[in-house]
Amino acid sequence: MEVIICSSGEDVARIAAERIVDAIAGRDEPVLGVATGSSPLTIYADLARRIDAGELDLSRAHAFALDEYVGLPADHPQSYAATIKATVTEPLRMDPSRVHVPDGMADDLIAACEDYEQAIVAAGGIDAQILGIGANGHIGFNEPTSSFTSRTRMKTLAETTRVANQRFFTNGVPVPVHCVTQGLGTIMEARTIVLVAMGEGKAEAVAQAVEGPVSAMWPASVLQFHRRASVIVDEAAAGRLALADYYRDTWDRLPAHHRADG
Numbered sequence: 592m593e594v595i596i597c598s599s600g601e602d603v604a605r606i607a608a609e610r611i612v613d614a615i616a617g618r619d620e621p622v623l624g625v626a627t628g629s630s631p632l633t634i635y636a637d638l639a640r641r642i643d644a645g646e647l648d649l650s651r652a653h654a655f656a657l658d659e660y661v662g663l664p665a666d667h668p669q670s671y672a673a674t675i676k677a678t679v680t681e682p683l684r685m686d687p688s689r690v691h692v693p694d695g696m697a698d699d700l701i702a703a704c705e706d707y708e709q710a711i712v713a714a715g716g717i718d719a720q721i722l723g724i725g726a727n728g729h730i731g732f733n734e735p736t737s738s739f740t741s742r743t744r745m746k747t748l749a750e751t752t753r754v755a756n757q758r759f760f761t762n763g764v765p766v767p768v769h770c771v772t773q774g775l776g777t778i779m780e781a782r783t784i785v786l787v788a789m790g791e792g793k794a795e796a797v798a799q800a801v802e803g804p805v806s807a808m809w810p811a812s813v814l815q816f817h818r819r820a821s822v823i824v825d826e827a828a829a830g831r832l833a834l835a836d837y838y839r840d841t842w843d844r845l846p847a848h849h850r851a852d853g
């Protein structure tokens with residue numbers, strides 16, 4: 592794993608965006624894996640700035656969201672379909688027909704999950720997967736004890752996740768109990784993974800993911816088996832990393848052309 596500790600949230604976003612741009616370089620129809628939540632918003636803003644500056648074009652790109660709540664229609668303001676439209680599709684000027692979110696309203700959820708997996712394969716697989724991390728170590732909505740080989744499926748949200756996400760539901764609507772999420776096995780097939788985390792609330796999860804034993808109790812720890820995973824964090828989220836100085840040293844000694852900040 593590449594672990595990069597940044598002195599500011601802006602640096603987290605800029606270096607993450609650089610990793611993503613590198614991962615899709617030369618791809619005519621790149622395939623992005625996109626997350627919702629707060630963590631990736633500044634990455635999307637950075638990518639949007641590059642698009643506005645004419646440095647990046649995602650009009651032929653495909654995108655697949657990690658997850659969706661069960662029972663919220665796509666036009667519900669807190670659905671991830673609506674969130675992805677507002678934070679990814681529109682600012683990144685993507686073709687809406689190429690942006691996919693799991694269907695949490697499908698009559699046959701099992702078939703819809705299977706179709707979602709097949710759509711990812713049909714697009715050529717995910718080139719660059721953007722991830723946040725839950726304070727309990729979830730990625731996507733793969734809560735503790737999720738199978739490392741899991742595929743897109745319905746899950747029950749952990750109570751701590753529902754409490755954490757209540758902040759998005761300001762209109763008195765309770766956070767749904769169930770979700771559809773790409774599995775850990777699905778996520779692990781992305782060719783490049785970029786996980787970002789900010790704030791001390793994520794410090795324990797980041798330490799367990801990067802340095803802990805690989806354990807289903809901390810689902811993000813499966814990323815230790817990925818060949819090309821970058822974990823990009825601010826100082827607060829790095830607060831419990833035992834080898835923080837080593838990661839800083841590694842970064843400082845990296846030849847300039849390998850560093851996102853040049």
Ligand code: F6R
Pocket residue numbers: 625626627628629630631657658722723724725729730731732
């Ligand atoms: C969102 C997702 C989740 C979030 C995680 C962190 O699509 O899959 O894993 O990335 O809950 O959320 P934030 O960034 O809001 O702290």
